[in-house]
Amino acid sequence: MIALYLPDSNRRNPDLLVEVPQGVPAKNFHRPRRGETRPERGALRHACPVRGPAAAALSELEREVGAPGDGLDRLRLVAAPFVPEIRLHLAEDAIVWWARMEAASGHALPPPYWASVWAGGQALARHLLDHPELAAGRRVLDLAAGSGVVAIAAALAGASRVVANDIDPYAVAAVTLNARANRVSVAATGEDLLDSDAGDADLLLAGDVFYDGELAGRVLPFLRRAAARGSQVLVGDPGRGHLPRDRLDLVASYRVPTTEPAVDTPVRRVEVLRPR
Secondary structure, eight states: OOGOOSSSGGOOOOTTTOOOTOOOOOOOOOOOOTOOOOOOOOOOSSOOOTTTTHHHHHHHHHHHHOOOOOOSSEEEEEEETEEEEEEEEEEHHHHHHHHHHHHHHHHHOOOOGGGGGOOOHHHHHHHHHHHHTTTTSEEEEEEEOOOOHHHHHHHTOOSSSEEEEEEOOHHHHHHHHHHHTTTOOOOOOOOOTTTTTOOTTTEEEESSSOOOOHHHHHHHHHHHHHHTTTTTEEEEESOOTTGGGGGGEEEEEEEEEETTOOOSEEEEEEEEEOOO
């Protein structure tokens, strides 16, 4: 859970080393030092204002973030464990937060996947910040964005445009809040894009999308259509049950601190992959 990594363990552990296959060059990325102000980004406005259910969710999350008090059922702005350059509004215990919000609303709410930072997304975000040339100057689409950690990393790496897509209105709201906290411009959208080919995205990023068989059956054709159209496609995955390993090639491997509910091991090996 998130609480296991607060506060000091949110700093990157130097023992969690990246394993990069031969032929993948490493590049340096400027990380702000303690006390150093992050450079201002020119376009802090959001290209697509949040509307409809996501607008209501955004108002709700803004109230949550501003509410006084501590506890397992609260959101906190914390550094992502494996990507401490990025701060996110996360639940100390996403299940407890979910239960309280459902009780308050009087109806079922979608699982708050956005309230934890998942292993595949952290690996992708780390890979982008360590290899900013992948995103710099490019149009980026982050599929199933959740908290928005991957989209924010792409923006920090210099992408010309970043769209974070998630069908959960609360995730759209969370991406908006988290982009604001990191002073980057990310357009958050809630459409189901899986029957498309990712439009004009130069770089398509998908973290933790192979946890469900039905979803995987739609995601893989989407990724392959985008790649056939000319998008560069990268996937981050910790070896979930529906990962089609025989259709993906390894780009890099990371050992990532686990913050996911119901995962026992404190560190998971996560792969960054691309379609064959």
